[in-house]
Amino acid sequence: MTPVLELRNITKRFPGVLANDHINLTLEEGEIHALLGENGAGKSTLMNILYGLYHPDEGEIYIRGQRTQINGPTDAIRQGIGMVHQHFMLVPVLTVTENVMLGNESVKGLVLDRKAVAARIREISQRHGLEVDPDVRVEDLSVGVRQRVEIIKVLYRNANILILDEPTAVLTPQEADDLFEILRSLRSQGVSIIFISHKLREVLALADRVTVIRRGRVVGETPTKDANQAMLAEMMVGRRVALTVQKPPAKPGEVVLAFKNLKVLDNLMHLAVNGASLEVRAGEIVGVAGVQGNGQTELVEALTGLRPVQDGTITIAGKDVTNASPRVITECGVAHIPEDRQEDGLVLPFPIHDNLVINTFYHPPFANGWVVNHEAIRQQAERLVQEFDVRTPSAAVPVATLSGGNQQKVIVAREMSRPIKLLIANQPTRGLDVGSIEYIHRRILEKRDQGVAVLLVSAELDEIMGLADRIAVMFKGKFTAVVDADEVSKEQVGLMMAGSSLEEALAHAPKPVSKEREIVT
Amino acid sequence: MTEATTATPSPVATTAPPKPRQTRMRDVILYPLLAVFTALILGGILILVTDRAVVQAWLNFFDDPMAALRATGHSLSTAYGAMFEGSLNFGGILRGIGAALRGEGTQELAVALVPLAESLTQAVPYIFAGLAVAFAFQGGLFNIGGEGQMLVGALCSVYIGFKVTGLPWYVHLPLAMFAGIAGGAIWAAIVGVLKAYTGAHEVINTIMMNWIAISLSTWLLKVGGPMARPDVPVTPPVLETAWIPRLFDTPGNRFHAGFFLALFTVWLIWWILYKSTLGFQIRMVGANARAAKYSGVNVKRLWIAVMAISGALAGTAGMVQTLGVDRWVGVGFSSGMGFDAIALALLGKNHPVGVLLAALLFGTLKNGATRMQSVAQIPVDIITIVIALVIVFIAAPEIIRWLYRLRQPVAKEGPVFSKGWGS
Ligand SMILES: Nc1ncnc2c1ncn2[C@@H]1O[C@H](COP(=O)(O)OP(=O)(O)OP(=O)(O)O)[C@@H](O)[C@H]1O
Ligand SMILES: [Mg+2]
Numbered sequence: 001m002t003p004v005l006e007l008r009n010i011t012k013r014f015p016g017v018l019a020n021d022h023i024n025l026t027l028e029e030g031e032i033h034a035l036l037g038e039n040g041a042g043k044s045t046l047m048n049i050l051y052g053l054y055h056p057d058e059g060e061i062y063i064r065g066q067r068t069q070i071n072g073p074t075d076a077i078r079q080g081i082g083m084v085h086q087h088f089m090l091v092p093v094l095t096v097t098e099n100v101m102l103g104n105e106s107v108k109g110l111v112l113d114r115k116a117v118a119a120r121i122r123e124i125s126q127r128h129g130l131e132v133d134p135d136v137r138v139e140d141l142s143v144g145v146r147q148r149v150e151i152i153k154v155l156y157r158n159a160n161i162l163i164l165d166e167p168t169a170v171l172t173p174q175e176a177d178d179l180f181e182i183l184r185s186l187r188s189q190g191v192s193i194i195f196i197s198h199k200l201r202e203v204l205a206l207a208d209r210v211t212v213i214r215r216g217r218v219v220g221e222t223p224t225k226d227a228n229q230a231m232l233a234e235m236m237v238g239r240r241v242a243l244t245v246q247k248p249p250a251k252p253g254e255v256v257l258a259f260k261n262l263k264v265l266d267n268l269m270h271l272a273v274n275g276a277s278l279e280v281r282a283g284e285i286v287g288v289a290g291v292q293g294n295g296q297t298e299l300v301e302a303l304t305g306l307r308p309v310q311d312g313t314i315t316i317a318g319k320d321v322t323n324a325s326p327r328v329i330t331e332c333g334v335a336h337i338p339e340d341r342q343e344d345g346l347v348l349p350f351p352i353h354d355n356l357v358i359n360t361f362y363h364p365p366f367a368n369g370w371v372v373n374h375e376a377i378r379q380q381a382e383r384l385v386q387e388f389d390v391r392t393p394s395a396a397v398p399v400a401t402l403s404g405g406n407q408q409k410v411i412v413a414r415e416m417s418r419p420i421k422l423l424i425a426n427q428p429t430r431g432l433d434v435g436s437i438e439y440i441h442r443r444i445l446e447k448r449d450q451g452v453a454v455l456l457v458s459a460e461l462d463e464i465m466g467l468a469d470r471i472a473v474m475f476k477g478k479f480t481a482v483v484d485a486d487e488v489s490k491e492q493v494g495l496m497m498a499g500s501s502l503e504e505a506l507a508h509a510p511k512p513v514s515k516e517r518e519i520v521t
Numbered sequence: 522m523t524e525a526t527t528a529t530p531s532p533v534a535t536t537a538p539p540k541p542r543q544t545r546m547r548d549v550i551l552y553p554l555l556a557v558f559t560a561l562i563l564g565g566i567l568i569l570v571t572d573r574a575v576v577q578a579w580l581n582f583f584d585d586p587m588a589a590l591r592a593t594g595h596s597l598s599t600a601y602g603a604m605f606e607g608s609l610n611f612g613g614i615l616r617g618i619g620a621a622l623r624g625e626g627t628q629e630l631a632v633a634l635v636p637l638a639e640s641l642t643q644a645v646p647y648i649f650a651g652l653a654v655a656f657a658f659q660g661g662l663f664n665i666g667g668e669g670q671m672l673v674g675a676l677c678s679v680y681i682g683f684k685v686t687g688l689p690w691y692v693h694l695p696l697a698m699f700a701g702i703a704g705g706a707i708w709a710a711i712v713g714v715l716k717a718y719t720g721a722h723e724v725i726n727t728i729m730m731n732w733i734a735i736s737l738s739t740w741l742l743k744v745g746g747p748m749a750r751p752d753v754p755v756t757p758p759v760l761e762t763a764w765i766p767r768l769f770d771t772p773g774n775r776f777h778a779g780f781f782l783a784l785f786t787v788w789l790i791w792w793i794l795y796k797s798t799l800g801f802q803i804r805m806v807g808a809n810a811r812a813a814k815y816s817g818v819n820v821k822r823l824w825i826a827v828m829a830i831s832g833a834l835a836g837t838a839g840m841v842q843t844l845g846v847d848r849w850v851g852v853g854f855s856s857g858m859g860f861d862a863i864a865l866a867l868l869g870k871n872h873p874v875g876v877l878l879a880a881l882l883f884g885t886l887k888n889g890a891t892r893m894q895s896v897a898q899i900p901v902d903i904i905t906i907v908i909a910l911v912i913v914f915i916a917a918p919e920i921i922r923w924l925y926r927l928r929q930p931v932a933k934e935g936p937v938f939s940k941g942w943g944s
Contacts, residue, residue, distance in 0.1 A: 306815060327817030336815070344815045347808045358805060359816040362798050370797050 002065040004029045004192045005050075005081075005161055010059035012045055014401070016393025019045040021216040022059070027161065032183060032193045034207035034224070036200075038236055038433045039405025040391035041213040043196050047163050050194075051083040052076040063161075082154030083163040088146050092139035096132055097121060100153050117156075124155050128185050142293075144175030151182065155191075162186065162193045166404070168202060169431050172292050172459060180206050198405070198433050200229040212236055237435035245441055248449075250469040253282035256422050256453035257303070262312035264295070264302040272298035274477035275312070280422070285444065285454040287468025287485070289461060289493050295477040296457045297339055300426045303455070304336045305329045306344075317421055330359055333421035337411055337428045339457075345411040348400035352392060353381030355399045356414045388413040389439070404431045416443055423447055426457040441467060461497075465490050475499055553868065555921050556914035557882065564907040565597055568899055572596045600897045604904075607892020608885045610636040631771040636888065638769065638776035642846060644884025646671070648783040649838035650858055651865030651876040652790050653831045658871045659794055660827035661807035666712065666727025667835040668859025669734030670705040674836025675843040676738060677704030679850045680748060682759030682843070693762040698840055705836015706829045708734065713828030717821035723828070731859070742852050755851035765845035779841035784877075786834070791873040793830075803827055835859065864912045883908065 005027040012020040019042040027033050035043050048054045050061070052070040061068055063079055070076050076083070090099050097118045118134040125132050130148045138146060147167060154162060164183075168176040183193055183206065197203055203210055204224050211221045212235045220235050233241040257280040266272035272295040280286045290296055301307035303314060305326035314322045316332045330336075338344035346355055357366050357377050365376040381395035390409045392402055399410055408431055415423070425444065429437045444467060448454055458464050464471060465485065472482045473496040481502040491509035496502065569575050578585075578592035606613065610633055617630030650667050657664035664670075678701030685693060712726040741748040748756050767777045794800035805813040806823050814820050838858070843850055865883060869875025890904035914921050921927070 304815075325817065325819065326815060327819070330817050338815060343809075343811050345812065347805055347812050349808050350805070354801070358812065361801050367798050370799065372796055372798055372801055374796075 001029065003027055003062075004064060006062040006065075007046070007050070008060045008062070010046060010049060010056045010061075012042070012049060012054060012056050014393075016397075018216050020049070020056070023213070023216070023218055025211055025218070027192050027194060028209075029192055030187055030190045031208045032187055032195055032206055034203040034210040035194060035196045035213065036198075036203060036210055036232060036236055037213035038215075038391075039409070039431075039436055040403040041236075041433075042216040043213060044165055044403060046213075047083065047165055047194065047196065050076070051081060051163060077157050077159065080159050081161045081163065082157060082159030083165070084147065084150045084154060084167060085165060088150055090138045090146060090149060093137060095135055095137050096141075096149050096152075097134040099138055099149060100134075100156050120156065121152055124152055128155070128182055128189070130182055142175075143170055144172070144178065147171070147175075147179065148182070155186075160191055162191055164193065165196045166198070166431060167195070168197055168199060173461070174291075176202070198431065198437075200232050200434065203232065204229065214238060233434045236433060239435075241434050241438055245438075245445070245466050247445060247467070250284040250448065252284040252469075253451060255279045256282050257314075257316055257455060259303065259314045260312055262299070262302060262314065263310040264298045264307055265310060266295075266298050271310075272477055273302065276474070276477065276479055277312075278472055278479060278482065280453045280455050282421070282451045282453050283448055284469045285448050285456055285467055286470045286472055286482075287464035288455065288457040288472050288474050289464045289497055290474035291497050292459050294474045296426070296474055299474070300336075300339065300424055300455075300457055303329075303424060304334065304338075333419065335415035335418070335420040335423045337415050337423075337425040339426040339430075341408055341411055341430075346399050346407060349398050351397060352385065352390065352395045352399050352402070352410055353377050355410055356381050356384055356395075358414070360418060384413040384417055387417075389436070405433055405436060408432055409436060412440055412443075416447065420447070420452055423452055423454045424457075425454065427459060428456070429458075429460070429463065461490060461493060465493065473497055481505075552918050552921055553878075553911075553915060555925060556911050559914060559921065559924060560907045560910035561601075563910055564903055565601070567903055567906060568600050569593060569596055571899075571903075596897075600893055600899050603896035604886075604889035604893040607636050607896070608640045608889030610634075631769065631774075634769070635771060635774045636892070638774045640885040640888040641780055641881070642775050642777065642884070643888050644880045645777075645779050645783050645845070646838040646842045646858060647861065647865060647880035647883045648787065648877055649834050649841065650862035651869060651880050652786060652873060653834035653838065654862045654866035655869060655871040655873065655876050656790055656794070656834060657827055657831035658866055659800075659807050660803040660823065661810060662713075662716075662824065662827055662831070663724050664709065664712075664727055664828070664831045664835070665724055665863065666709060666730050666832075666859070667838070667862040668857070669727070669731035670708045670832045670835035671839035671842075671859050672734045672738055672854055673708040673839070674701040674705035675839030675850050675854055676741065676748070677701050677836070678763075678840040679756050679759055679843050682763040682848075683757040685763075686760065688762060690762040690764075693760070694765065694844070697759070697763040697844055698765075698837075701836050701840025701843070702833045703836070705839065706833035709832020709835065710825055710829040713825035716828075717824050738850075738854070739852055742850070756849050759844060759848045763844060764848065765841060767845070775846050777841075777845035779845040782837075782841065786837070787873045787877045790834075794873070799826075835862070838862075861908075864908070867912060868915050882911075 003026040007023060007025040010020050010023045011018075023042070023046055025046070035046070037043050045054065049056050050070065052072040052075050061070060068079060070079065070081070091102065094102070097114055100121055101112065101114070101117050121132070121134040124130065130152055132145060132148050132152060138149065141149070151162070167179060171179060180202075183195070187193060195203075195207060204227065207224050209221065209223050210227060210232065212219050212232065214236060230241075258278070260277045262273050262276045263271055264273035274295070276295070276299060278286065288296055288299070298307060302309050305321070305324055305328065309323050312322070313320060316329065316334060319332060321329050321332060342348060347358060354377065357380070361367060361372065361377070366373055378395065384390075385392065385395050388409050390402070390406050390413065392406065399407060402410070408429075412428060423444070428444070429440055432440065444454060444456070456464065456467060468485045470482060471485050471488065471493060472479045473493060474480070475497065481496050483502065488505070489510050492505040495505040495509050575592045575596045578589040582589045613633035614630065614637065617627075617633035620629040621627045650671060653667050653670070654664055678697045681697040681700040685696065688696070708730060709727070712723050712730060715721040715726050716723050740746060742754050742756065743749060744754050745751050746754070750757055765777045765779050767775060769776055794804065802813065802818045802823055805816065806818060806820055810820055839854070861883065865876055865879045868879035869877070886904050886908060890901040893899050893904070894901050
């Protein structure tokens with residue numbers, strides 16, 4: 001049987017980077033094919049070529065045995081290729097129907113035929129279990145549902161090859177499970193899917209075959225039934241990766257961060273944080289567990305001075321910093337890895353070296369009084385790029401040209417490389433490959449052991465379970481429980497995240513078994 | 522990370538070293554040059570089709586083809602010849618140098634220099650006004666209020682210039698200059714304050730402030746108004762102690778020291794933007810205000826500072842024109858220069874040196890247009906069209922690339938400024 005899609009010897013060069021080096025890839029009809037690789041391996045580049053956003057320097061593309069050229073997204077769609085980008089390309093103020101119609105308007109006489117489109121959306125969503133109300137405005141939808149709209153948009157245009165670039169990075173575990181159901185249903189109807197993820201567990205659970213890319217080259221291809229996590233991790237990174245973390249017990253010191261009865265509003269002026277109190281001591285990691293949208297984002301923004309506090313107090317290292325400015329808080333020795341790296345954490349058009357000093361540029365040696373010392377900034381960048389293994393041809397390129405994971409490494413490098421007392425990390429390893437996750441986890445533990453207080457917010461329960469010394473469960477803007485990490489199991493934390501009280505959770509779910517937990521994937 | 526990964530250098534694989542410089546040269550030098558060249562050719566076509574003699578000659582093309590070609594050549598060379606002579610006059614300058622060397626005195630050279638000097642003189646306010654827009658833009662603010670800020674700057678300096686008497690020039694001139702700079706700065710800072718504390722958009726408010734400035738000046742300058750002479754709707758002349766000195770005494774040569782102030786300011790703004798911590802913050806706010814806030818920049822205060830500096834630059838534009846050239850102010854003083862400034866910033870890619878070059882081009886074209894009109898009876902509007910065409914070509918470089926079959930530079934293909942985790 002001829003494969004649906006075949007890429008032969010695809011090569012793509014960027015200035016100073018060989019992003020794709022003679023890549024071969026085949027996609028069979030009705031299979032889910034995972035693409036796995038380190039940050040900067042060239043996965044997104046390859047998919048952008050397939051979707052017509054980049055032109056390959058060399059190589060051929062065959063669709064159902066026919067050699068073809070893809071001259072742009074419109075052309076890709078015409079040839080049955082659809083892509084769901086991680087950044088949703090939807091217009092928030094338009095309804096689902098209008099978004100689907102955009103660029104593909106169906107017209108009756110001179111008027112747009114909304115009814116017909118809505119009907120087809122209903123039909124598509126029924127056939128594939130993609131529950132969506134066509135008349136709702138996109139801005140009122142959750143992230144998971146927006147992603148469904150993106151998939152409907154692609155199916156509406158009759159795509160039979162579906163590309164998903166890190167679709168689960170911003171989904172809650174529940175939303176991710178729903179997505180997998182949808183993808184399986186699509187597969188059974190003959191849609192062929194390419195799926196990019198750094199989460200090995202997802203790849204093994206969902207995909208039929210997996211291709212591993214390293215430094216722009218295919219290093220292996222295997223059916224997932226013959227694969228396991230350790231083996232895939234090793235193929236990706238080229239060395240053995242510790243999927244578990246060895247963690248000596250914490251030696252908590254004095255309180256560094258303390259907040260009491262904190263109340264914070266979200267953008268819609270609802271109380272997102274509603275009377276939360278917590279203390280974090282030097283030398284310990286406190287993990288905030290919770291389903292996304294329970295006030296974690298607003299809490300972190302309030303603690304770092306980005307969002308006003310309505311009520312309550314925040315003290316850092318004994319100093320009252322309630323409603324202090326971000327600069328004052330940074331000066332107290334606080335590092336902040338923000339949740340949204342491209343909105344808050346980076347200035348995309350700036351070179352990497354400037355991005356590494358965006359919150360320290362006014363201090364010596366980076367500045368003497370009013371004068372910026374570009375040489376010192378460049379030198380530090382050379383060092384940090386090496387140390388944190390940021391994959392780039394040079395530290396002078398705009399940070400926008402880096403792969404998603406490498407952008408994250410720039411932020412981590414900036415925040416972890418200066419002397420700090422408190423580290424507030426919100427989704428620090430989102431979008432990172434297993435090797436980088438291992439590295440960053442080790443760095444966080446290293447900071448803890450040097451006496452830094454760490455507040456870790458993560459949607460990955462495994463990450464919390466593996467790293468945290470104490471776990472604070474956040475539910476509807478409050479901490480419903482703060483427990484020692486060894487006293488609870490993952491299942492018990494899961495129950496509490498869903499609203500159970502500590503007593504209920506301890507009574508019902510299985511007890512913790514081993515102390516060494518898996519934190520990766 | 523571990524041995525395995527740190528041992529290898531971080532680049533994924535190296536093909537060719539990056540060549541940002543080369544692409545920059547294309548962007549900054551080649552495209553603008555081609556844009557000007559193309560616009561002049563199109564302007565030439567316009568000159569031809571509006572020249573009755575040329576059209577007539579072409580209608581009789583089959584009877585006398587040579588006449589048609591002669592008419593075409595004559596029309597173009599008269600027009601562009603006049604423009605060149607009226608704005609640069611390199612031939613005249615060379616002859617003048619020759620005369621001077623032959624010992625015939627420097628009189629001829631001095632006269633020959635007048636057109637070039639006038640081009641530079643006309644460029645001076647453009648330099649300041651263009652810098653004003655470009656500077657604000659680097660900070661993410663769209664200052665459309667150059668017009669009003671220039672007017673206020675001019676009014677403030679002219680007021681000090683004619684009202685305050687009895688001061689020596691070294692006090693009076695700086696005072697008048699300062700008044701103009703401060704007037705523009707305050708006028709624009711009001712918009713910055715409104716944006717910072719009420720969220721009101723600066724585009725709307727700078728436009729409103731333009732109208733306020735214009736109406737205010739109409740009232741101040743009406744015959745017998747608070748700042749006008751009793752008989753005509755203009756201010757009294759600026760006292761000699763507040764004049765920016767002119768550097769040549771040849772009649773018609775208005776070249777003044779403000780030109781050097783402009784060059785210095787270009788350097789100063791470049792230094793602020795790219796060498797100072799203030800500029801680092803300004804560019805950060807301009808590129809991503811949220812990240813700037815995250816980094817501890819006081820974005821509100823910075824907005825006010827950027828507007829104030831931008832307004833100071835626009836105010837200076839009005840001030841140098843008043844104290845250096847006009848020496849009085851009448852209604853309709855700036856006549857759209859504040860809007861041309863937006864085009865200048867665009868043409869100069871918001872870079873101070875780019876703005877300088879663009880302003881020199883504008884000054885030259887405008888100055889040449891005047892001569893073209895008087896010698897060849899070609900309306901100055903042709904030059905307005907040429908300038909507009911230059912702007913179109915700069916704003917849409919695709920057209921130039923297509924016309925000259927230039928290959929798309931690699932850097933232009935990427936980066937896809939994607940906002941997702943999967944980028
Ligand atoms: N537009 C661009 N200009 C220059 N270099 C680029 C551009 N896009 C990607 N690169 C480089 O190409 C390489 C591959 O990037 P790509 O985005 O494909 O990685 P990826 O496998 O998707 O990584 P991640 O898992 O981190 O998203 C990286 O080294 C990146 O710096
Ligand atoms: Mg990617």
